[in-house]
Amino acid sequence: MAASACLAITLGSVSLSLVIGTATPAWLVTMWYPPDEVIEGPPLVPVLGGLLLLGLVNSWMLWEVLRGPAPAAAPMRRAATWLRLLLYADVVWLLIPSFLPGLVETVIGLALWVPALVLFTVVLTGSGRPYRLALLLLGLVEPVTSLVDCLTDDSPLQIFVSPAYKATVMAVGMTASVVTVMLLLAQRRDGRWSRVTLLIGLGTFASAFLVELVDGLTRGGAIESIAEAMDVLYIVWLARTAHELNREPRRKAPLRVPAPVAAVAAVLPLMVVGPEGRPHLTYTWRSDDLMECWTWSEPPRVADIPAHKRERAYMCSVNKSSQQVSDQALLGRGRDACARFAAGEPVRARPALLALLCPEVIGRRHPDLLVSSAQIARQEAEKERIERERSARKARREARKEDALCRDPWPALRTRFQATASYYDWDARPYGIYDAEADTEEGYEAIWDRESIGTLATSGPLALIFTPSQDWATCVTAKALRSAPPPLRHKGWDEVVEADIVSESGRLVMQTLSASKVRFPNLARGGPGRYRLRLYTRPGVDLVLVYPVRRAAW
Structure with missing residues (x-):
């Protein structure tokens, strides 16, 4: 009844749009959000044709989502019951229009899909334990990455991306495709799901390619928006997966995980998570983290830099992007200059730079270099105050002389x-x-x-x-x-x-x-x-x- 009502409303809205000469009624009914200026560019008939096709697809989707579960062939375990509940909840979440912030929507989507993925690895039969473990590890890569991207979307560090970061993004995209294929293979090996369900799952690839193709041919606009809205195969696959979950699984030999899949499952999470600590004594001027090295017109004062950051400040002050010199070499030269300075030998390095490495040595002959910027500012302010008072006293003396010369x-x-x-x-x-x-x-x-x-x-x-x-x-x-x-x-x-x-x-x-x-x-x-x-x-x-x-x- 819901699918029939959706189809009838779609036909009525398309007819009304043809009569009044605007696609707004059909757009509201089929797209579920108000139109903007994108519907004014293309001709009316192609847009209404696309909206009519979208209405047919939405009606078919509602029929697939709202029909009851298949007849029970065997009692369901508790894990399967919870999996069905999570899948239906995910379907409802995807169907309801949301106006929440992007981070909130991402968290809710992950809260529904990640437990469902874990239950998938528990419920599926016909696949060996290594295969399911690899499926779980690879399946968690994309949710973690999407959450991190959402948290750092407005960060200025996103402007500077390294080759390693780009490779990681491509690897995560490939991982999502591998997870989908592995999940469909596990469903086929389990035997509970029909061939139509598996074909619809494979069709999720085609929908993504369809959107890219339409985008390339139409250069955006109303047709591209309609093509994106037709990406409902994923929702239908979730609904059919929950619908057929109470069937009897087939007992076959476990599907063993291929060696390349196991290798990818081990390497990709490491690429996403990264090392626990940052490498030390690398080539500073080639560092991927462009915010770690600063540029000063003058060397920073040693009293302004924490003790554990003074070596980094020294290397950032003396490195040259045109020269390929390692941190070890820079520090070695600086410490050698400190030793020669302590021995009274002439050195080419400026004392202000060497003070970052050996303040106790430089301070003996240049104690002014150990003063902080705040202390210098206070000294300058005191000098200015004394000068102002001296000028004011002089002006008052001269004014009193001028006043004494005035007569009534x-x-x-x-x-x-x-x-x-x-x-x-x-x-x-x-x-x-x-x-x-x-x-x-x-x-x-x-x-x-x-x-x-x-x-x-x-x-x-x-x-x-x-x-x-x-x-x-x-x-x-x-x-x-x-x-x-x-x-x-x-x-x-x-x-x-x-x-x-x-x-x-x-x-x-x-x-x-x-x-x-x-x-x-x-x-x-x-x-x-x-x-x-x-x-x-x-x-x-x-x-x-x-x-x-x-x-x-x-």
Whole structure:
């Protein structure tokens, strides 16, 4: 009934696709996943023909999978019962679409197939014990390799493959074919399985070759995807193997394992597993492991390398890819140079290299080579800190001298809230007065966005003064007043300008001008509110008066 329903749905979906002019309905029914752009390239009729053929194959597969077991000819042993259960579970796992990560799918597939393979070697009759042992050993090669490949699929080491690795991959592929043939021969020798089951098992080879042939002829696309989906012979072989497992086996002479098969069974696992330890003192520059040898512009410091890796670091530093020199020769030359260096004889090798082999000898004459990179970095940082402090002290001394040369340009206008300092404008940047608790970012951007900026520019809680010169220090005097100052003629000044500034917090501060850290007082003597800022300027002298607007007599 399931096979008939599958066939009927397939015919209906193909008919619907012909009517609406797209292969999407037939693709969803037969392929069991949404289509993508691959179905838009080839013509519609060949694609629907392939999907119809795939629907027929799927219906036949469902009939083979869902039919009940053969009539029992003999009571089944417990191993055979578990084998049938695992085979049916593997069939269900292969039929259900999975969206799990690749590693999880690989682990689940191996958890179903590896126990089934072990039970195969227990259940099969007519084959000798050596033959079944060889079948088990060869059968475990491919699962182990697939798991390792899945675990290391994203590793950067996969970029560098050696000839031995490529030979191992080819050997594993051949092993999978040998295992299939051995398993089918054992099934034939056992006698429980029909000739059709054995032919379907052999057809798994043909399905793989069919996919490769279609791929070569069509260069990918929808036809190749349909050909890959037709690879259902393996599922049918699993189902028929479980279906016919309760038949009566034939008693024949045991099938002995051929000598070449036994040799392959012994050698291939060793190629996959590899040696327990890495070989030592090989040709370093020919090593397959390209991550083991580093390249430095300078020899590494001996204090940065662990003691058990110093010989390797020395060989990686002195080897030449153009010269065929073994590790033994490199180490021998280095130790001989250490002995001559200890005896006071001249050597051509650099002490920094020899320190990797004999640090106690090199350290007597070059103790600096035994210092680690971290210690050198701390020493350099300490030197930079001392130099910065020395420069800062020198700048403060010079600034105090410049401050001492500055005088109040309007001494008659006295107030306790005033200060004078020298200002150097090396970067042609203005100095500013601003509200200490206000956000001046918007005001700063508003000033610089103007088409033209005068000597004094204000915006809300910020005022910028553009009078300093890069050639000499400017003496800046700022005075905070409680009321408007008396009017002053322009005589003696190049420019006198005024502007308003707002202080919501009641604190207007002058930025630090001099390296001597002269502190200006709070220029907002009247508390929060609007203030008037008057600037007198001439070359080398600035006078800034700040007073509240509400008391100004204008």
